[in-house]
Amino acid sequence: MTRVFKLALILLIVPIIFGACKAEKAASVHDNQYANEIQNLLRQMTIEEKIAQMSQVDPGFYQSADALKEAIRNDEIGSILNVTGAENVNELQRIAIEESRLGIPLIIGRDVIHGFRTIFPIPLGMAASWNEELVRESAAIAAKEAASVGINWTFAPMIDVTRDPRWGRIAESAGEDPLLNSMVARAMIHGFQGDDLSNPLTIAACAKHFVGYGAAEGGRDYNNTPIPDYYLHNLFLPPFREAVNAGAATVMTAFNEINGIPATGHKHNIRQILRKEYGFNGFIVSDWASIEEMIVHGYSADGKQAAQQALEAGVDMEMASRTYTDNLKQLLDEGKVKMEWIDEAVANILYVKFQLGLFENPYVDVSLADSLLVHPQHLEVAKKLAEESVVLLKNEQNTLPLKKGTKVALIGPLAHQPYEQLGTWIFDGDENDSQTVLDAFIEFNGSNNTHFAEGLKYSRDQSTTGFSDVSRAIAQSDVVVAIVGEESILSGEAKTLAELKLPGKQEELLVLAASKGKPVIMVVMAGRPTGLLQTQHLADAILYAWHPGTMAGPALANLIFGNSVPSGKLPVTFPKGEGQIPIYYAHNMSGRPATADNWVHIDDIPVQAVQHSLGNTNHSLDYGFTPLYPFGYGLSYSSFEYSNIEISDNQIQVSETLTVTATIKNTGEYTANEIVQLYIRDLSASYVRPVRELKNYQKIELQPGESKQVNFTLDKSDLGFYKPDGTYIVEPGKFNVWIAEHAETGLMAEFEISE
Ligand code: GLC
Numbered sequence: 001m002t003r004v005f006k007l008a009l010i011l012l013i014v015p016i017i018f019g020a021c022k023a024e025k026a027a028s029v030h031d032n033q034y035a036n037e038i039q040n041l042l043r044q045m046t047i048e049e050k051i052a053q054m055s056q057v058d059p060g061f062y063q064s065a066d067a068l069k070e071a072i073r074n075d076e077i078g079s080i081l082n083v084t085g086a087e088n089v090n091e092l093q094r095i096a097i098e099e100s101r102l103g104i105p106l107i108i109g110r111d112v113i114h115g116f117r118t119i120f121p122i123p124l125g126m127a128a129s130w131n132e133e134l135v136r137e138s139a140a141i142a143a144k145e146a147a148s149v150g151i152n153w154t155f156a157p158m159i160d161v162t163r164d165p166r167w168g169r170i171a172e173s174a175g176e177d178p179l180l181n182s183m184v185a186r187a188m189i190h191g192f193q194g195d196d197l198s199n200p201l202t203i204a205a206c207a208k209h210f211v212g213y214g215a216a217e218g219g220r221d222y223n224n225t226p227i228p229d230y231y232l233h234n235l236f237l238p239p240f241r242e243a244v245n246a247g248a249a250t251v252m253t254a255f256n257e258i259n260g261i262p263a264t265g266h267k268h269n270i271r272q273i274l275r276k277e278y279g280f281n282g283f284i285v286s287d288w289a290s291i292e293e294m295i296v297h298g299y300s301a302d303g304k305q306a307a308q309q310a311l312e313a314g315v316d317m318e319m320a321s322r323t324y325t326d327n328l329k330q331l332l333d334e335g336k337v338k339m340e341w342i343d344e345a346v347a348n349i350l351y352v353k354f355q356l357g358l359f360e361n362p363y364v365d366v367s368l369a370d371s372l373l374v375h376p377q378h379l380e381v382a383k384k385l386a387e388e389s390v391v392l393l394k395n396e397q398n399t400l401p402l403k404k405g406t407k408v409a410l411i412g413p414l415a416h417q418p419y420e421q422l423g424t425w426i427f428d429g430d431e432n433d434s435q436t437v438l439d440a441f442i443e444f445n446g447s448n449n450t451h452f453a454e455g456l457k458y459s460r461d462q463s464t465t466g467f468s469d470v471s472r473a474i475a476q477s478d479v480v481v482a483i484v485g486e487e488s489i490l491s492g493e494a495k496t497l498a499e500l501k502l503p504g505k506q507e508e509l510l511v512l513a514a515s516k517g518k519p520v521i522m523v524v525m526a527g528r529p530t531g532l533l534q535t536q537h538l539a540d541a542i543l544y545a546w547h548p549g550t551m552a553g554p555a556l557a558n559l560i561f562g563n564s565v566p567s568g569k570l571p572v573t574f575p576k577g578e579g580q581i582p583i584y585y586a587h588n589m590s591g592r593p594a595t596a597d598n599w600v601h602i603d604d605i606p607v608q609a610v611q612h613s614l615g616n617t618n619h620s621l622d623y624g625f626t627p628l629y630p631f632g633y634g635l636s637y638s639s640f641e642y643s644n645i646e647i648s649d650n651q652i653q654v655s656e657t658l659t660v661t662a663t664i665k666n667t668g669e670y671t672a673n674e675i676v677q678l679y680i681r682d683l684s685a686s687y688v689r690p691v692r693e694l695k696n697y698q699k700i701e702l703q704p705g706e707s708k709q710v711n712f713t714l715d716k717s718d719l720g721f722y723k724p725d726g727t728y729i730v731e732p733g734k735f736n737v738w739i740a741e742h743a744e745t746g747l748m749a750e751f752e753i754s755e
Contacts, residue, residue, distance in 0.1 A: 032281065034354035038347050044102060046075075050346045051328050053078035056109065056285065056319045068092070072106070073099045076325075078349060079153075079317060081109040084428065086366040089150025093362045104350070105358035109285075112154035112192075112203070113172060113425035114138070116145035117433065118378040118550055122423040122491075122527060123158060123184060125389035125546030127174035127571035128634075130675045130699055132187045134385045139191025141378045144201045146428075148368035152356050153204040155252060157188035159239035162214030163582040165572060168221060168495030171424050171527030171547070173214060175571030176584045176631060178235055179694045182242035189246040197249060198357030200364065207243035209254030209287055211269055212236045216256060219581070221494045225256040230687060232258075233722035237273065244278040249352045251284050253315055255293065262297050264290040265306075270314035277726065283316040283348035292321035303327055308336050316345035374433050379551055386548040386555035388673075392566035392635040393532070394542040399519045401562025401637060402479060407449050409477035410441055411470050411513060412484045413456040413506065414525045420459070423547025424492030424527055433550050437483050437523070440553030444561060451476045455512075459487045460504040467512055479519045481560065482510060482539070484531075488547055491527020500578050502531035514538040523556060529574040533628055544568075562637065567673035567699070569634035569742065576623045585631035585743035586690040590618040593691075594625035632677050632694070632742035638668025638704065642676075645739055645747035651754050654730050657715040662739040662747055664710055666702035675699045678712045679738040679746065680719065685731050689721060692743055710739065719753065 042050075056079035062068040071077050072095045083089060089108055097103045114120045120138040121129075129135065139157075146154060158172040159181045174184040185207060194202040212232060215225040227236060240251070251274060254263035263269065264286050274280045291310040292303060300306035307323035308331050318324040331337040353359065372378075392400070402408070414420055418434030441450045453469035474480055484506045489495065501507070513520050522539035524531065525547055536542060543566065548555055558564040573584045594617040602621040605614060619625035641664070648659035664676055678696040682689040695718045698710050714737065720730035732755045740746025 032351055034351055037354060038350045041102065041104065041350060042343055042346060045346070047329055047332065047342070049075045049102060050342050051324055052076050053104065053346045053349050054317050054324050054328070054342070055079070055322070056081055056317055058082050058320060069095050072096050075100045075102070077106065078104070079107045079109060081319065083108060084110065084149045084151060086148065086150050086364045086369060090363045090366065097362055105353060105362040107153050107204070107349070107353055107356065107358065108151050109153040109155060110146060110151045111156070111425055111427055112142050112146045112151065113156045113158065114142075114423065115382070115426070115549060116142045116151075116428050117373040117430060118142070118145060118375075118382050119422045119426050119429040120382050120549045121386050121389040122171045122547045123174055124171050124527065124571060125548060126385060127180050127184055128391055128546065128568040129385060129388035130180070130569060130697055131385070131388050132183050134381070134388060135184055135187035136191040137381055138385055139188040140194065141381060143192045143194070143203045144372050145378070147201045147203050148364065148372045150364045151203060152358065153206065153250065154192055155206045155208060156192070157185050157205065157243070158208050159185045159243060160209055160214035161236050161239065163584040164214070164216070164219040165500060165529040165575065166219030166496050166498060166578060166581060167214065167216055168491045168497070168527065169214070169493055170572065171491040176573060177571065177586070177694050178238040180571050181239035185239045185243040186246045189243055189248050193247060193249060197355045198361070200357070200361060204249035204352055204356060206250040206252050206285065207240055207248040208252035209263070210240055210251050210274065210284075211254060211263060212258050213254040213256050213263070219496050221496050222255045225258050227258055229724035229726075230722070233724070233726050240274065241278050244274070244280045248280070249282040249355065251280060251282065253284060253286050253290060255287050255290050257297050257299070262290070262294045262299050264315060265294050265299060265309040265313045267313040273726065275314060281348070282352055283345070284314060285317040286310065286315050286319050288319050289321035291315065291318050291323050304331065307331060311337050311341050311345065316348045374550070382549055383551035383555050386551050387558055387564050389546055389548065389568050390555065390559055390566050391544040391568035391570055391633075392542070393544055393629055393633070394536060394539065395635055395637070396540045398637070399479075399521060399541040400560060402560055404445060404561055405449060406445070406479060407477040408441060408445065408451065409470070409473040409480045410438060410450055410452045410483070411455050411473060411480060412482040412509065413454055413459045413461060413504070414485050415452065415454055415483035417458075420488050421525060421547060421552040422549055423488050424495075426488070429550065435551055435553040437553045437556050440557035444557045455509045456504055456506065458504070459485060459490065459502070459506065462504055464505050464508060467509065470509065470512060471516070474513065474516045474518060477518065479521060480513045480516070481521045481523065482513055483523045483525060484510065485525035486527060486530065488527070495527075497528075497530075498578065500528070500530040500575070501534055506531070507535055510535050510538040521560065525552070529572055532574060533576050565637045565670050565672040566634065567636060567675065569632050569675045570629055571631070573627045573631045574629035576628045580620065580623050580627065583627050585692055586694075588688050589691050592617045594619035599624055626744070630742050630744045632675070632740070634675070634742070636668065636670070636672045636674065638666050638670040638672035640674050640702070640741065641665040641667045642739060642741065642747050645749050647737065647749040647751055649751065651752045654716050654732070654753055657713050658751060660712045660714065660737055660739060660749065661709050663707050664700065664702065665707040666704055669704050671701065671703050673699055673701050674741075676710050677740050677742065677746070679740055679743065680714065681736040682719070682721070682731070683734045683736065685721070685733060686729075687721065687723065692738070694743075712739070
């Protein structure tokens with residue numbers, strides 16, 4: 001009997017045989033196109049089968065592959081993570097469908113964070129491209145490649161706003177701004193899921209980590225996150241609202257504890273905000289063992305209470321830990337959890353499985369992978385996104401671009417590291433696919449013009465024995481290109497650094513390079529803002545490349561030799577040092593704002609100065625009040641002139657729309673892209689608003705000498721904010737609006753929202 005026929009029979013006959021048995025209707029099973037099929041399945045499922053759907057396991061939990069298969073056969077598993085291989089997945093799926101009692105297919109999850117086999121820049125780098133379409137395309141490619149080996153669910157996008165570059169997972173985020181994180185959320189969810197989740201080359205997305213994970217105190221991963229509701233609603237929640245609006249199929253809860261309650265047990269955030277207010281109708285998975293970790297947090301007395309709290313809070317599926325499997329049946333018997341909560345969780349999970357088409361087409365076409373993985377077209381997109389993610393921070397005397405044929409000393413511990421350039425979270429990336437900077441320089445500029453001496457074997461290398469080779473290489477060259485930064489393992493989960501500096505002897509390497517009297521171009525590959533205060537004076541030009549992925553080499557060669565022009569802009573503020581953290585553009589004014597002429601540097605304080613004789617303003621005596629590089633900053637080989645800001649009206653009603661325009665001229669010699677940013681400031685409100693808020697942007701291409709008028713509109717959806725209770729409000733009063741190159745500059749206009 002075929003699987004489809006068997007399932008049809010069950011769905012058709014069982015209700016007849018058992019009459020319209022009045023199984024308890026699962027409360028609030030979403031009214032979706034699969035509601036009947038879901039209800040029919042729920043009516044037949046035993047409690048054990050229901051709990052199995054709520055459990056996700058790693059194959060490593062089982063002594064053998066056969067033990068895993070037996071567990072599937074016995075309806076003990078609804079989802080598996082970290083299993084790949086089309087044939088392997090098909091076999092597990094076959095057992096679930098043909099050998100378990102009800103034949104419910106498995107959902108197969110995997111961290112496909114910034115590419116599957118073709119690796120794109122880390123998400124922080126993707127955000128630096130400000131190119132929503134290209135980010136979407138990268139996710140669509142990742143979905144095709146992942147789906148071709150049997151994965152149908154990714155644990156991405158990670159959209160945790162963070163203002164702390166010490167936090168290793170900033171690498172996986174879109175940085176400090178809620179609008180950019182919302183852009184990445186939308187782009188990746190549309191990319192992964194396409195417009196038909198049943199398409200076999202799409203996969204379910206997972207917006208994570210809900211919520212506030214990026215606010216970890218001290219930047220230390222998993223640390224507590226004290227977040228006042230006002231900031232929860234205006235800073236950390238907006239990307240998740242956007243993710244729900246983009247149709248995210250799943251959401252993952254976070255490890256952190258918010259104001260005393262673990263995110264994974266936070267009933268208000270999950271059931272009230274995510275479900276009721278945002279209307280999320282997919283399923284919610286815990287993070288790895290984050291339910292069981294509520295015991296460690298000191299929130300749950302034991303696994304049984306953790307299971308009860310997580311289910312009551314609304315977590316549908318438990319990843320990795322087994323508190324649901326071990327306790328839900330007993331909790332149900334004791335009346336401590338309701339069957340409707342279990343039915344609702346299972347219904348949410350089944351809904352996504354139906355959406356994925358797993359009941360009709362559970363198997364993957366095993367021939368797909370060969371034709372899809374690292375397809376040349378995929379690599380082309382990876383190269384373009386890597387190019388657009390790179391930020392030009394400095395370019396004295398137009399050191400860049402170099403002319404082809406220039407003799408280059410290519411140095412540094414990341415110049416030829418096919419693995420390290422991929423960045424964090426690359427489970428399925430293959431370093432053999434990587435094209436390094438050395439590869440690309442030789443290909444583009446010739447081996448006779450490329451004098452390679454890494455100087456250090458890896459970023460943390462303390463040995464300078466390679467420095468003599470570096471000196472020799474520089475002696476034969478016109479310029480130095482130093483590829484420095486962090487090994488990929490130094491960012492990502494649980495990789496917090498208290499100090500933002502280049503590890504190992506990289507500063508010494510740059511000092512050596514700068515001592516030779518030839519132009520030094522510094523390229524930084526890292527998972528966070530790092531290491532520039534102590535080194536940037538040693539370089540004539542600086543390209544910040546994040547970890548650019550498989551095509552790091554061709555992308556950087558194109559930029560360095562002028563085949564393409566840098567257009568990236570910072571998605572995160574670069575502090576002068578960790579002592580400034582947190583420092584970010586959307587800060588509040590304070591009652592004593594620092595300005596260029598009202599702060600005093602520590603060296604300028606007179607001996608025995610009188611206590612209040614100095615600038616009593618919001619700054620540090622040593623670092624002042626501005627960062628090293630502001631949010632939104634990035635140079636080009638060309639230059640741009642902003643002029644003629646105009647506003648459609650200086651006074652509007654709340655219900656009206658405002659248009660703001662300006663003229664942008666390419667005053668340089670290169671065709672180039674410019675990311676034009678729109679910021680506002682609400683000058684007085686019932687809750688103090690930030691000095692700037694990014695509200696929109698446009699990435700425009702301009703030929704040399706060309707001018708374009710950029711048009712932005714603002715309406716009430718842009719001009720309001722959330723009160724601590726989550727109510728959105730637009731208040732009358734005065735506003736500033738900027739059209740700007742970055743968060744510290746721009747043309748300004750003023751308008752007022754009238755009563
Ligand atoms: C990890 C991460 C999460 C990831 C999950 C599965 O601990 O926090 O982002 O998706 O476990 O690997």
